[in-house]
Amino acid sequence: MKYLILLHSHPEPWGHPVEEFTPEFAALSAEERERHFAAFEALLGRLHEKGELVSGEPLGDPAKASLYEYESGAAKKSAGPYSATKDHLAGFFLIEAKDQARADEIAAEFAAPGQTVELRPIWTGAV
Template sequence: MSQEERDRVNSDFEKLLGEMQEKGELLTGEALGAPESARLYRWGAGKPLVTDGPYSEAKEHLAGFFLIDVESPARAEEIAAQFAGPGETVELRPAMWPGGDDQ
């Protein structure tokens, strides 16, 4: 991607985040550290077993997340489609709210 294209994509992304904040749709977001810095906790032999990360050998990893609260699945899909860019993968997943309902 050229620098001009990269600048446009970044500008569009920042504009979307601003619009979501104004509408109260963006609850939070956070970048995550490198997968190599992860510590994994699993249960085994009757106690937690701790190992260094990453979880799996993969070319992709979770780089960060955004928690959004929108009025419909269609709006969530609209936002996810705008988050996806060249070379990126976006996973859209409902959150489990108190009581176990996913929305």
């Protein structure tokens, strides 16, 4: 089953890797930051080797987003970002996991200071 791991963060300024631009990550020691990035690279390697990592992409600055709403029979464009909160969607990873428990294990490994990780199953049409 496929799942989408959504990374929400609030870097200032916007940049990638988003952790480097959050106060929570900046508060870590240099050794802790180095360990985090090494562990993340190892995680991506393991997921790739097991065939569980399908794809992933960082997203651009939400201030450059455009919103399209359907209004009065037509699409209306307005400037982003969509969310009024400080957190925005920073990137995503599409994974393939044998079950929900494995998807939960993988998503938990994506957690990082200054980020919230959301795990959502890909819709299959089954209820």
